[in-house]
Amino acid sequence: MEDREIVELFLQRREEAIEETSRKYQGYCFALSRRILADRQDIEEVFSDALLALWNSIPPEIPHILSAYLTKIIRNLSLKRYRDRSTQKRGGGEITLALEELEGCIPSGEDPAEKWKEKQLQECLNRFLKTLPEENRNVFLARYWHLYSVREITERTGYSASKVKMMLLRDREKLREHLRKEGYDESV
Amino acid sequence: MKAYDLLKEMNDLPEEWIEASAFQKPKKKTDYALWLRPALAFVLVLVFASALRQTLFKGKGAAAPAAASSIALYNEDAAQETADEGYASAAAGALPRYLALDGDLYELSDPAVTEDMLENARTEEIQAAAEGKKVYTDALGNAVIVETDAEGESFLLDGQCYRRIAHPLAEYQGKSWQLSAPADIPVEGISEEVFLYEGNVYWNLEGYGVWLLEEVK
Numbered sequence: 001m002e003d004r005e006i007v008e009l010f011l012q013r014r015e016e017a018i019e020e021t022s023r024k025y026q027g028y029c030f031a032l033s034r035r036i037l038a039d040r041q042d043i044e045e046v047f048s049d050a051l052l053a054l055w056n057s058i059p060p061e062i063p064h065i066l067s068a069y070l071t072k073i074i075r076n077l078s079l080k081r082y083r084d085r086s087t088q089k090r091g092g093g094e095i096t097l098a099l100e101e102l103e104g105c106i107p108s109g110e111d112p113a114e115k116w117k118e119k120q121l122q123e124c125l126n127r128f129l130k131t132l133p134e135e136n137r138n139v140f141l142a143r144y145w146h147l148y149s150v151r152e153i154t155e156r157t158g159y160s161a162s163k164v165k166m167m168l169l170r171d172r173e174k175l176r177e178h179l180r181k182e183g184y185d186e187s188v
Numbered sequence: 189m190k191a192y193d194l195l196k197e198m199n200d201l202p203e204e205w206i207e208a209s210a211f212q213k214p215k216k217k218t219d220y221a222l223w224l225r226p227a228l229a230f231v232l233v234l235v236f237a238s239a240l241r242q243t244l245f246k247g248k249g250a251a252a253p254a255a256a257s258s259i260a261l262y263n264e265d266a267a268q269e270t271a272d273e274g275y276a277s278a279a280a281g282a283l284p285r286y287l288a289l290d291g292d293l294y295e296l297s298d299p300a301v302t303e304d305m306l307e308n309a310r311t312e313e314i315q316a317a318a319e320g321k322k323v324y325t326d327a328l329g330n331a332v333i334v335e336t337d338a339e340g341e342s343f344l345l346d347g348q349c350y351r352r353i354a355h356p357l358a359e360y361q362g363k364s365w366q367l368s369a370p371a372d373i374p375v376e377g378i379s380e381e382v383f384l385y386e387g388n389v390y391w392n393l394e395g396y397g398v399w400l401l402e403e404v405k
Binding site for chain 1: 191192193196197198199200201203204205206207208209211
């Protein structure tokens with residue numbers, strides 16, 4: 001079933017919308033969740049919660065791209081659950097590696113959470129991503145939004161692993177510089 | 189700020205970016221849609237052609253001839269002839285060595301030969317059948333288009349293009365023209381069905397007699 005037909009089912013408040021969404025996107029959503037969460041039960045619960053969130057948000061929302069809209073919810077819920085579970089050492093997968101890589105972007109000795117509100121940080125990231133060429137942005141988001149492994153990115157793009165790693169390394173450096181210029185480093 | 193915050197705040201991005209960076213693998217469903225109809229039509233044509241041939245031969249009071257294994261591969265000359273004459277032939281399963289398509293001859297090992305070209309050739313076979321041309325299959329399942337012109341029906345055999353010019357059934361009636369017998373007839377076999385006898389090429393259709401063939405130049 002086409003996405004616009006599924007959205008139409010949501011707008012009509014018909015429960016088939018849930019079934020069709022589940023049939024079409026469960027695999028993709030599970031894969032994304034699995035890169036953040038290790039526990040199968042957590043992954044299933046996140047998916048259920050995401051379907052409920054979808055049901056509650058459409059209408060009034062009308063997603064332009066249903067797959068992206070849904071994966072935003074999945075990713076958000078998975079990250080939230082990861083944070084909740086992290087003290088219990090239940091997180092795993094690609095997120096651990098992704099977090100380690102991004103740690104290097106953060107200037108030391110500051111606490112931006114006190115200085116910047118979430119919205120400001122979002123806008124800051126968006127401004128940075130807009131500066132990247134489309135090819136770089138897609139690879140960057142494949143790694144840090146979809147949390148694909150480098151190997152998965154090479155398989156999906158056809159780029160060599162060294163090229164992907166080099167692109168990510170340079171773009172993390174750019175992000176670090178961008179964050180500094182945006183005020184995340186008092187010395188700048 | 190922690191790396192977690194970066195990941196989390198990255199969530200609210202334009203949906204177009206998210207979709208583009210997902211690098212979705214191509215969906216196979218589209219491939220099925222593209223291939224299924226031509227494939228089904230091709231199978232139907234083969235079944236129809238096979239049934240038609242059986243009916244024709246049955247009408248002569250004998251069993252249908254065994255599939256001619258001699259038509260398995262085309263040699264270059266014959267394939268070029270068919271190409272020049274606008275015939276098309278292609279594989280369905282086991283492949284012939286050459287593909288004659290749109291007047292050009294391609295060796296199948298040539299990287300220039302693409303799946304699209306093979307598919308186009310199959311489409312031409314279907315088209316040929318629709319236009320009333322004969323489409324035979326050989327023992328390997330390869331389809332061979334045979335066109336009928338004013339001089340009669342021509343066809344590919346053992347890599348050569350032949351036209352059936354005579355049906356000396358009465359003359360040879362009662363004799364077995366299998367290569368192994370009769371032993372007193374000096375035959376030079378090209379294959380189990382095609383042989384030379386006194387300088388002429390004959391085609392022994394099991395149960396249907398022996399045909400004198402003329403090579404099409």
